[in-house]
Structures are given as structure tokens and as C-alpha cells.
Amino acid sequence: MSKYLGIDLGTANVLIDVKGEGIVLNEPSVVAINTNNNDVVAVGKDAYMMVGRTPANIKAIRPLKDGVIADFDITEKMLQYFIEKLNVGGRFSKPTIMICAPTNVTPVEQKSIIEAAEQAGGGKVYLQLEPKVAAVGAGLDIFKPQGNMVIDIGGGTSDIAVISMGDIVTSQSLRFAGDKMTGAIQAYIKQHHNLIIGERTAEQIKMEIGCVMDADESKTFSASGIDIVSGLPKEITTNEVEIQEALSDGIDQIVIAAKNVLEQTPPELSGDIIDRGIMLTGGGALLKNLDKLLSEKLQVPVLLTDSPLDSVALGTGVLLDHIEKHQKY
Missing domain, CATH: 3.30.420.40 (ATPase, nucleotide binding domain)
Incomplete structure (x- = not known):
């Protein structure tokens, strides 16, 4: 078998x-x-x-x-x-x-x-x-005639969709997700600290102090890399405030895409989404205060699933x- x-x-x-x-x-x-x-x-x-x-x-x-x-x-x-x-x-x-x-x-x-x-x-x-699939894995019953909205932020894409009766009603997919967030952190550190850091270091920064709202300046991370000017190894300290700034443009793209999907959603399903909220999932969902930011910008409750990565x-x-x-x- x-x-x-x-x-x-x-x-x-x-x-x-x-x-x-x-x-x-x-x-x-x-x-x-x-x-x-x-x-x-x-x-x-x-x-x-x-x-x-x-x-x-x-x-x-x-x-x-x-x-x-x-x-x-x-x-x-x-x-x-x-x-x-x-x-x-x-x-x-x-x-x-x-x-x-x-x-x-x-x-x-x-x-x-x-x-x-x-x-x-x-x-x-x-x-x-x-x-x-992410909506089903997050525990939503997508097979009923009711609106379910999911924002799934993975490594390569951020997928936003409204689902009803087992199928997608309206959706949008962005090429801004986990990998681009990592790249944005690398670019920010290079521009503001004259330091070239590796992909793995940037990913660690994202996981440990990645933040999109109400950043705490006291939450810091020591990053090592190559000094652009001298070409020698150097270590700098960055914090949540800087990483929030590094990610802000990309997060704005996700907010705009989510608004577009909501605007294209039939009124009856929109009412369901207001009642039931939006399910946030994927590795990118773990960024500090992302659910709070999306809820504020979209004026709809946003719920973080129990196991976003799974x-x-x-x-x-x-x-x-x-x-x-x-x-x-």
C-alpha cells in the first residue's frame, strides 16, 4: 500500500x-x-x-x-x-x-x-x-459557503487569498517574503553601517530581532562582517528600531496587497472576514507585532495561527x- x-x-x-x-x-x-x-x-x-x-x-x-x-x-x-x-x-x-x-x-x-x-x-x-492549503493547515473550514482570508508569508512569496466553498475567490501573490526581508536587512546594514554581512547572519537578525511595529531599541544583535572601507572583519550592533526601518517598505507592499484583495472580495464574504478575522501564517508571520500592524492597517482582526511554519x-x-x-x- x-x-x-x-x-x-x-x-x-x-x-x-x-x-x-x-x-x-x-x-x-x-x-x-x-x-x-x-x-x-x-x-x-x-x-x-x-x-x-x-x-x-x-x-x-x-x-x-x-x-x-x-x-x-x-x-x-x-x-x-x-x-x-x-x-x-x-x-x-x-x-x-x-x-x-x-x-x-x-x-x-x-x-x-x-x-x-x-x-x-x-x-x-x-x-x-x-x-x-495553509488555510486548511491553520484549522479553517474552507469547504463551507463562508469567507476565509489567509495571509501566508513564506520564504519566496507572500500569498493572500479569500477562500469559500473549497476554492479561492480572490487572491494576490507577492515576491516580497522571507528571502527579500533577509536581503533588505543586508542592504540596510551595508548602507548604514558600511558592513557587508552574509545571508545567514541577516537571517539570524531577522529571526531574533525582526520587528515591524513598536520596536524596542534595547533589543540588540551583534553582527560580524566585512568593513566596506578597510576590507577587514568588523562587528557592529544593530537593534529592533533599525530592523523595523529596514523592513518597512516591504511590509507596506504586503499591506497594500491585502487591501487590494479585500477590495475585490464580494460584500457577503467581506462580512464573514470581519466576523472571523484574517489568519496569518508562514515563517514571516513570526515577525514581532506583524499581526498587530496588519489588524491596525486593515481594520480587521488578524489571528496568528498556532504553528505558522507548519x-x-x-x-x-x-x-x-x-x-x-x-x-x-
Whole structure:
């Protein structure tokens, strides 16, 4: 009997949910390649440890960009590695897979995602849109004739959608999400402190003192990098106030997109959203006071889901259950 796998193929992380077992894998979407012979040196956590620290012949690659596949071959190798690691395939049975994509994904990109999953060892492969799956994983009943709104801020995309009766009514997808936030912090530190910091350092700053409202100047982070002027190693101290400033332009984009989605929502569903609130999920949802800021700007209650990082993977598991029970969704 084949296994059922739900895969959150994220720009930053890959999460896999196995039916009956829950989320069994959560690893960075990174593959280290030996450029001399194109052999895979490391995948996931081991490869992430190499980012910014490899010799010339080893390249740490993120094969997904803005929520879609940028390097098909490397994505296939990464998925194959993770699926084999779980030991869910068999000689005569391949796992049934559900995999997710952003709302603005093109038909060509959809096909490449499905093909990558099939080539990596999948049997029947289903593709679902991320905000729909995230809403299910966050505990919303999207199958009733009522409005549910979700803001899912991942690594590559921020997906905003209103869902009713199991389908998306109106949506918008932005290429500003976790990775661009990290880049914005790098750019800010370079401009204001004359310091070049690595991607991993910027990501750590984001996770530890990332803030979008009511920043606390006393919350600080010591960052090391290369001084632009001298070219020598240097350490500086940044704080929540600076990081709030670094992220402000990008967060404004998310607010504007959410307003656009609300403006396009039918009045009856808008009433449901006012009553039920907006569900905030994804890794970016963990930024300090983001729920508070969105609620203030949108004039609608905003609720942070219990497990923002896991919502998409958990949602795939629920939707695969519907498929197995032959329920239409």
C-alpha cells in the first residue's frame, strides 16, 4: 500500500507530512554541489551549514526562487534525497504526493513542479495552491459557503487569498517574503553601517530581532562582517528600531496587497472576514507585532495561527485525507 506524502516545497525549507505520522521532515531547501563533477555533496541542513563558507569548487544552491523551481535538476535531486531518506517508497508502490505552489504560478511552472515530484519517486502527484492549503493547515473550514482570508508569508512569496466553498475567490501573490526581508536587512546594514554581512547572519537578525511595529531599541544583535572601507572583519550592533526601518517598505507592499484583495472580495464574504478575522501564517508571520500592524492597517482582526511554519505541510495532510476518502474538494 502506497504512503501519502504532503510536501511544502518552500523556497527556504522543505517540510514533508506523512499520513498517520505528521510532519517527519523539515530541512532547508539547499543543495551543495561539487562544480568539478556536478556531484551532490550535501542536502538540507548539512548543505545550509555550508552557505557562504564553501571553497571555489563547492557551491551551495537554493534551487527554488520566489516559490517556484529555478533549477529543475537540483530540485529533483533534493526531493529524491528527502523522499529516500524517509524510506516511504517501495519496489511496487510509489507514494501519493500533494505538493504546493503560489497563486501566481504559471502552467509551465506547475508542470515542472509535478514533474520534479514524479522524477523524485512520486506516484500520483497532486498540485494545490499554497494559501488554500495553509488555510486548511491553520484549522479553517474552507469547504463551507463562508469567507476565509489567509495571509501566508513564506520564504519566496507572500500569498493572500479569500477562500469559500473549497476554492479561492480572490487572491494576490507577492515576491516580497522571507528571502527579500533577509536581503533588505543586508542592504540596510551595508548602507548604514558600511558592513557587508552574509545571508545567514541577516537571517539570524531577522529571526531574533525582526520587528515591524513598536520596536524596542534595547533589543540588540551583534553582527560580524566585512568593513566596506578597510576590507577587514568588523562587528557592529544593530537593534529592533533599525530592523523595523529596514523592513518597512516591504511590509507596506504586503499591506497594500491585502487591501487590494479585500477590495475585490464580494460584500457577503467581506462580512464573514470581519466576523472571523484574517489568519496569518508562514515563517514571516513570526515577525514581532506583524499581526498587530496588519489588524491596525486593515481594520480587521488578524489571528496568528498556532504553528505558522507548519501550516502548509499540515494542510497537505488534511487534503490528502479528503482524496483518500473520495471526498470532492
